Amino acid sequence: MQLQDKSRVAVIGGGPAGSLFSFFLFNLADAVGINISVDIFESKNFLNPGPRGCNYCGGIISESLVQMLATEGINIPEKVVQRGIDSYTLHTDKGSVRIETPLHEKRIAAIHRGSGPKGIKELNVQSFDNFLLNLAREKGASLIQERVVNVEISDGFPLLKTTENIYKNYDLLAVACGVNSHVLKMFQNDFGYKPPHTTRTYICELPFGKDIVNSYFGNSMHVFLLDIARLKFAAFIPKGDFVTLCLIGRDINRELINTFLSDSAVKDFLPDGWQIPDNICHCSPEISIEGASEPYADRIVFIGDSGVTRLYKDGIGAAYRTSKAAARTAIFDGVSAKAFKKGYKPTCDKLLWDNRIGKFIYFVTGIIQRAGIARSGVIKMVVREQEGEKNERPMSAVLWDTFTGSAPYKEVFLRSIKPSFIITLLTDVISGVFSSETTTKI
Numbered sequence: 001m002q003l004q005d006k007s008r009v010a011v012i013g014g015g016p017a018g019s020l021f022s023f024f025l026f027n028l029a030d031a032v033g034i035n036i037s038v039d040i041f042e043s044k045n046f047l048n049p050g051p052r053g054c055n056y057c058g059g060i061i062s063e064s065l066v067q068m069l070a071t072e073g074i075n076i077p078e079k080v081v082q083r084g085i086d087s088y089t090l091h092t093d094k095g096s097v098r099i100e101t102p103l104h105e106k107r108i109a110a111i112h113r114g115s116g117p118k119g120i121k122e123l124n125v126q127s128f129d130n131f132l133l134n135l136a137r138e139k140g141a142s143l144i145q146e147r148v149v150n151v152e153i154s155d156g157f158p159l160l161k162t163t164e165n166i167y168k169n170y171d172l173l174a175v176a177c178g179v180n181s182h183v184l185k186m187f188q189n190d191f192g193y194k195p196p197h198t199t200r201t202y203i204c205e206l207p208f209g210k211d212i213v214n215s216y217f218g219n220s221m222h223v224f225l226l227d228i229a230r231l232k233f234a235a236f237i238p239k240g241d242f243v244t245l246c247l248i249g250r251d252i253n254r255e256l257i258n259t260f261l262s263d264s265a266v267k268d269f270l271p272d273g274w275q276i277p278d279n280i281c282h283c284s285p286e287i288s289i290e291g292a293s294e295p296y297a298d299r300i301v302f303i304g305d306s307g308v309t310r311l312y313k314d315g316i317g318a319a320y321r322t323s324k325a326a327a328r329t330a331i332f333d334g335v336s337a338k339a340f341k342k343g344y345k346p347t348c349d350k351l352l353w354d355n356r357i358g359k360f361i362y363f364v365t366g367i368i369q370r371a372g373i374a375r376s377g378v379i380k381m382v383v384r385e386q387e388g389e390k391n392e393r394p395m396s397a398v399l400w401d402t403f404t405g406s407a408p409y410k411e412v413f414l415r416s417i418k419p420s421f422i423i424t425l426l427t428d429v430i431s432g433v434f435s436s437e438t439t440t441k442i
């Protein structure tokens with residue numbers, strides 16, 4: 001089971017994983033001198049504003065992904081980047097603090113996955129997903145703008161049925177349909193594949209207008225660490241005219257959204273008297289919280305969210321990693337389950353292991369969220385660090401990497417178990433017991 005001249009590859013999904021997989025596959029096929037064809041099946045048109053062209057996401061492209069893409073010769077065009085993010089502002093009921101990017105560069109990009117939110121007045125937003133899809137098409141991929149409704153194995157080869165046609169005789173099928181697609185259920189229990197476990201999140205696009213976005217949000221992503229049950233992470237991500245509000249936790253519902261918006265830390269931050277408008281562009285997509293098991297079989301590989309992704313952060317970065325590893329395996333090792341086990345599984349296992357450490361980090365973050373003295377201890381420590389020497393900022397660095405997804409959870413963990421880190425934090429927590437003041441540095 002090897003790809004060779006005239007091999008045919010099908011990819012379900014033209015999101016980041018599907019497009020990057022096709023891009024890498026063409027590059028590597030070229031390098032070994034074989035001519036392949038790739039059909040990308042994508043049901044959405046990313047040129048549409050609103051849900052018809054969007055892949056439901058906060059739209060943060062992590063520092064590490066911006067760099068990894070640049071090393072592949074992929075530079076995100078200015079028109080795709082809605083805003084360069086240069087800092088994170090951490091808000092708690094004990095105060096707020098801005099954590100600046102370690103190098104004062106705007107290396108994190110805030111993007112729209114489609115062509116902007118529903119109701120956008122001027123169509124001046126360029127879609128990130130369309131940019132990646134075009135890279136794959138420029139390499140030679142054919143876009144089939146149809147929804148895949150069934151997949152079968154016919155005489156050992158994948159066969160795809162769409163709402164309009166049947167496509168067959170593929171040598172390899174890459175499943176990159178994310179976790180918000182019914183397609184994954186078709187594979188359940190065949191060859192041991194189990195789709196990722198997911199939970200419901202919430203995203204909405206707030207039409208503040210450029211002036212308010214600039215004056216209230218600036219180039220900072222505003223992260224809230226509040227004592228609200230089931231809420232792990234809430235962030236306002238400024239873009240052009242809009243700010244994306246992203247709530248991640250366990251089964252986010254209307255009640256939880258209202259609790260968050262009426263929290264005093266949130267109200268104090270937003271413009272006076274601001275109310276969430278009716279009819280805003282919003283969605284409640286699923287997010288993967290545990291990777292798929294057995295994300296490969298003979299002639300089939302699951303990449304991006306459909307396979308294994310990073311817990312809560314940098315999902316597009318994980319799509320990059322898995323799609324590159326799968327393409328490398330398909331070209332150099334072959335397309336059998338055995339080849340993917342040898343060449344692709346180690347990349348998935350690395351992400352899975354890191355997610356286990358991530359789960360522990362979120363467990364500790366949850367304790368901090370619930371304990372007022374711990375929240376004020378963290379804020380005190382970060383404020384002092386931000387005022388002091390730039391190379392002595394351990395808590396800022398830990399929070400930066402946790403919120404931006406720029407470093408593996410393992411690195412974050414190793415930095416936070418250093419004795420000096422724990423002693424400083426404990427000192428700040430204890431001093432917080434004797435002080436009820438809030439600490440703010442923005």
Ligand SMILES: Cc1cc2nc3c(=O)[nH]c(=O)nc-3n(C[C@H](O)[C@H](O)[C@H](O)COP(=O)(O)OP(=O)(O)OC[C@H]3O[C@@H](n4cnc5c(N)ncnc54)[C@H](O)[C@@H]3O)c2cc1C
Pocket residue numbers: 012013014015016017018041042043044055056057058059060061062146147148149176177178179180181182183201202203246247248285286287303304305306309313314315316317319
């Ligand atoms: C609330 C939330 C916030 C997030 N924020 C961020 C963030 O800020 N930064 C970040 O890096 N990651 C973020 N993520 C994660 C990120 O969205 C995913 O990890 C990433 O989109 C995965 O890419 P993918 O290509 O695997 O899947 P997707 O982006 O989901 O793409 C799948 C594609 O397959 C297509 N498709 C599905 N079914 C079919 C079918 N039957 N036929 C044809 N086409 C089909 C879909 O239309 C879609 O285009 C967030 C996720 C959530 C839920």
